[in-house]
Amino acid sequence: MDRRSYLKTVGGAGAAAAFAGCLGDGGNGNGEDGAETITIGSDIPYPPFEYRTEEGELVGFDVEIAEAVFAGELGYEYEFQETSFDGIIPSLNNGNFRVIMSAMTINDERAEEVDFSDPYFTAYQTVLVLDDGNITSKEDLKGTQVGVQKGTTGEAAAEGLQEEFDGDLTIESYDQITGAFDALLNNQVDAVINDNTVSAEFANENDEVVFLEGEGEAAAQGDDAPPYLTLTIEEYGIAFRQDDDEFRQEVNDALATIREDGTYDEIYNEYFAA
Structure with missing residues (x-):
C-alpha cells in the first residue's frame, strides 16, 4: 500500500482534565465551587481519543467531547480517572467512577452489564x-x-x-x-x-x-x-451503570445538542481527516 496521511494532524490545544483518585460516593464529588464533579473512567493512552502531551496535559477527541457535553452543556465539572480497559466495566459497576468514556464499542455483551449513550463515533x-x-x-x-x-x-x-x-x-x-x-x-x-x-x-x-x-x-x-x-x-458510546437512566438521558440530550449546533463537527475535524 502506498503511504498516505490516514488522519489529520492532531491539534495542539485540547481541553485539559485532571486525573482523580477513586471517589467513595459512587464516582461523584464536588469541585471547589461546590459543583458536582463527574468522574470518567478511561484507558490512557489511546491516541487520538485520550492521551497526554509532553507537558502532561490530557487531550484527545473523547476529552474534548467530554468538555462539550459535561461542562459546556450540562454545567458539571469532570475528571478523567485512568484505569485498565480489561477491568473498566467492573470498576464502573463498583462505583469507582460515574461513566466510561474510552473509545468503547457498543455491543450486546457489554450491554448486559452497562447501559450506553446514543452512539457518538x-x-x-x-x-x-x-x-x-x-x-x-x-x-x-x-x-x-x-x-x-x-x-x-x-x-x-x-x-x-x-x-x-x-x-x-x-x-x-x-x-x-x-x-x-x-x-x-x-x-x-x-x-x-x-x-x-x-x-x-x-x-x-x-x-x-x-x-x-x-x-x-x-x-x-x-x-x-x-x-x-x-x-x-x-459504534462508540458512553457507558453508564444500569441504574443511572436520568443522567444518561441528560447526556444523550447534550450529545444531540452538540451535533445540532456544530460543536461536534468542529471537534471531529480537529482530530480526523474529512
Missing part, C-alpha cells in the same frame, strides 16, 4: 502490518501472530479471524495497545488488529507500518468504506 477494526513484510491480504494472516489489546473488540475480531482460519492464528494480548504496536515494530507479532483511527495515528508516525488492504465489512454493507480492510463496523 463510528469505527472499524482494521489490521496493521509491516510495510516491507509478506502480508498483503487477509488470507496471508493465516498461521501468523497478531497483537491486540486485552478486553477490546480488536481482541474479539482477532478471535473471529482465528475461528475463520480453523484455529490457525495466534493471538498475543497486551494490557495497552502501545504494547501491541511495539511488538509489531520489533517483529514479535506479524500484525495488529485495532480500531482504525488509533491505528492510523500510529501509522502516520511510523513509516514502517501500513494498513492491510482489502474489501471488508464496510464495503459489504455498502458503507463509504475506507481504503483498507475492515473486519467490523462499530
